[in-house]
Amino acid sequence: MCGIVAVTGYKRAMPLLINGLKKLEYRGYDSAGIAVINSETKKIICNKAEGKLKNLINNVSNIDIKGTVGIGHTRWATHGKPEVKNAHPHIDNSGKVAVVQNGIIENYQELKIKLEKEGIIFNSDTDTEVIPHLIQKELHALSQLELESNGSTLLVAVRNVISDLEGSYALAILWTGAPDSLVVARRQAPLIIGIGEGEFICASDTPAIANLTKIILPLEDEEIALLNPLGIEIYNSNNERQFRNPISLQTSEQVIDKMSFRHYMLKEIYDQPETAKNWLDKFLIKDSDTGQLNINYNFDTKFFESIERIEIVACGTSKHAAMVGSFLLEQFAGIPTNVFYASEFRYSPPPLLPNTLTIGVTQSGETADTIAAINMEIQRRSSMSDEKYKPNLIAITNRVESSIGRKTSNIIDICAGIEIGVAATKTFFAQLLSFYGLAIKFAQVKGSQSEKNINQLISELTNLPLLVEQLLEKHNHSAEKLAHDFFNVKDVIFLGRGINYPIALEGALKLKEISYIHAAGYPAGEMKHGPIALLDKKVPVISIAIPGEVFDKVISNAQEAKARDAFLIGVAPECNGTEIFDHLMPIPSINEWISPLLAIVPLQLLSYHIAAHRGLDVDQPRNLAKSVTVE
Ligand code: F6R
Secondary structure (H helix, E strand, O other), X not given: OOEEEEEEEOOOHHHHHHHHHHHHHHHOOOEEEEEEEOOOOOOEEEEEEEOXXXXXXXXXXXXXXXXXXXXXXXXXXXXXXOOHHHOXXXXXXXXXXXXXXXXXXXXXHHHHHHHHHOOOOOOXXXXXXHHHHHHHHXXXXXXXXXXXXXXXXXXXXXXXXXXXXXXXXXXXXXXXXOOOOEEEEEEEOOOEEEEOOOEEEEEOOHHHOXXXXXXXXXXXXXXXXXXXXXXEEEEOOOOOEEOOOOEXXXXXXXXXXXXXXXXXXXXXXHOHHHHHHHHHHHHEXXXXXXXXXXXXXXXXXXXXXXXXXXXXXXXXXXXXXXXXXXXXXXXXXXXXXXXXXXXXXXXXXXXXXXXXXXXXXXXXXOOXXXXXXXXXXXXXXXXOOOHHHOOEEEEEEOOOOOOOOOOOOOEEEOOOOOOOOOOOOHHHHHHHHHHHHHHHHHHHHHOOOOHHHHHHHHHHHHOHXXXXXXXXXXXXXXXXXXXXXXXXXXEEEEEEOHHHHHHHHHHHHHHHHHHOOEEEEEEHHHHHHOHHHHOXXXXXXXXXXXXXXXXXXXXXXXXXXXXXXXXXXXXXXXXXXXXXXXXXXXXXXXXXXXXXXXXXXXXXXXXXXXXXXXXXXXXXOOOOOOOOOOO
């Protein structure tokens, strides 16, 4: 989390920094700040504000900072409350070094104690503040060697300091001793350099760069770079100069309009029919000879043939998509599959098994835990001599140019388009679709389903754009009405079974993250093993009941809740059995296999309307960020 942006060149830095920060606010909105070296006085001018970026913009709207070199930051608080004193940039005691950081410095306590003993005064509670103090100390030591005061000196000082840092970081640093230079460095957190016309701009993510240039140089892990208006020098961790060609940015700057929707989240829920259409257009191809529809993933059949088992790592909503995926891969395609929280996998991975496919699922492509889990798996598998244990990877992401996209050429681009709302909706839907594609592909290659079943599933998928559109039309108003009755509840329980258990989890996550109402999802059969004790008439129970394998069981579980006075809401087709629900959110009668793609829609709408009715900031819920780049 946190977004950083830094610029050096010939143009005024402040508007470029503010513009970059606007594009990075999705990474955190606890506070924002900028620092620019004034080109006349050569002093650092810093301005920070608590809360959203608009507060910083208000602060600086009447200030004209003449300076072409600067850094900016939008914060998601890790160490220290969201207060001005903890906002970045952080500045050393002499006022000469300013730093912005995205990441966590794990050994900051130890470094801080040492610095305090040496008389350094700390002005914040952050882990980051040790960095400017350490750099100033290094610069002071280097000055004793009578080195010239220039960007290279700053580079040496920063290199010496980062060798003592533990944890992950992306850093941008200013020093008044080299007023036209910037030093940037990264370990595990992303950082991209954009080569503009008259400036170099670095940022945590490409949208902050895309309106200035399409020519970029992503900084690789453990690299450090010195930038001034004349050029860029990049070094690896062995201090070897790196030369490589810039690449062109595929994504154009997209201006996303809310259209007539009150919030981006609602617009993105409404984007889902188009998400389905885009996915079908891109990934379903018709064989010109047979007319047969096939999944068009860019990996050859041999790749699928060699796989005997699958492990999936993901976090949050992406993990819920992975759980539906796991169900499909096991139950439809017959491949043993396990899903792991990436944050758990990285510290307690399962024993290595041969011929395993590892799938990383992350819409942002930058989730620190998911990237670390994938890195760990690449590392431990690459060290095996037996070919059967070597890494096989697939990344499922909405950002092909992201960190996960650079790990493997086996990428499934979910093609959901930019998602602005922090709560994932259309990206979840598109991740689900990607797993349907994979399950179909595996079922074909392994022969685990008849051609008829496969064709039926494909044909059901082609109906999705229309079905989802109809669902939205049917439910938006009724979900809003239902929200009026339930916007004040304290707890909500979501139940699902089989392929829809992850949808119960996702329904609960959506509700709690944007409405701040406590919600929990359970496999319906587990209710009686504890959670049922929570039930009374104040706790609504939302049950996903789709005719098929477990329909009767889910209805019985719903009965058990009703017997405890719970208000029962059903997400189910209008069919026998569903009359037990006090309120039905009807979905069409469809094949159970594709039901998650429809069942999620009314749940997204209900969460949205409850949060909107509570007057909350639906698109930027408190304490969250769109891209979670810290552990
Ligand atoms: C919830 C949500 C989060 C993310 C999680 C992983 O609406 O968006 O739970 O799903 O932080 O993010 P990605 O998919 O970017 O790895």
